[in-house]
Amino acid sequence: MTQPQRIDIFQEFVAQSAREDMLAFFEFTLDLEGRGTAAGLCRLSQPKEGSSSLRYLSLTFIIDTPDEAAKGAIEHVLSRLEESRLRAALPQTTGVVPTPSIYTGPEHYIRQIDVLLNAGTTPDKRFIGERLLPALQSILSLTIGEVSWWDVRSEDASGLQSGRHSQEESSFSLIDRLKNFFRRALS
16 A cells, blocks of 8 residues: 655745746735734646646735734635635636645744636736735725735846845744745846
8 A cells, every 4th residue: 555645835835936926915914803813925827838727817816924923813804815706706707726724933923715717708918906905805804905916037036046135034023034035026
């Protein structure tokens, strides 16, 4: 009898991200239903051309967590993003596929939720800004900051890997480091 193969959820997340194109990111504040708020960053991406027969948007939530109780509260709030609720707010939705949260340390919480879209939906800036984000705000009690649209050409992306670093890079928060990385990529 063969033993079941262990799946490394973090490696699966990295592999999936490599098959996607980032569209945008935004900062947000999440109301934790009487337990305060949590600040985070959400990455929006879609499958690279020809890499999937499905039409979907990946929402990757990265949230700073002060303690374990906050992680439980965040998990509870994000669990509201279920298919029936999202379909009611966003009829173009055909499914919601949440992945398990990724544990990379006690200071942050990472969770990807894929939103499957019908074949006639184009996940462009207008759809995201006018339909998806308001639906997320309504369902998750999310306050969304400015949306930064990702438009990096391949020749620009090589500069991101060249080792350019700033003093901001040494900030403690994963969220701060990601925001700085994304902002440098957009400049």
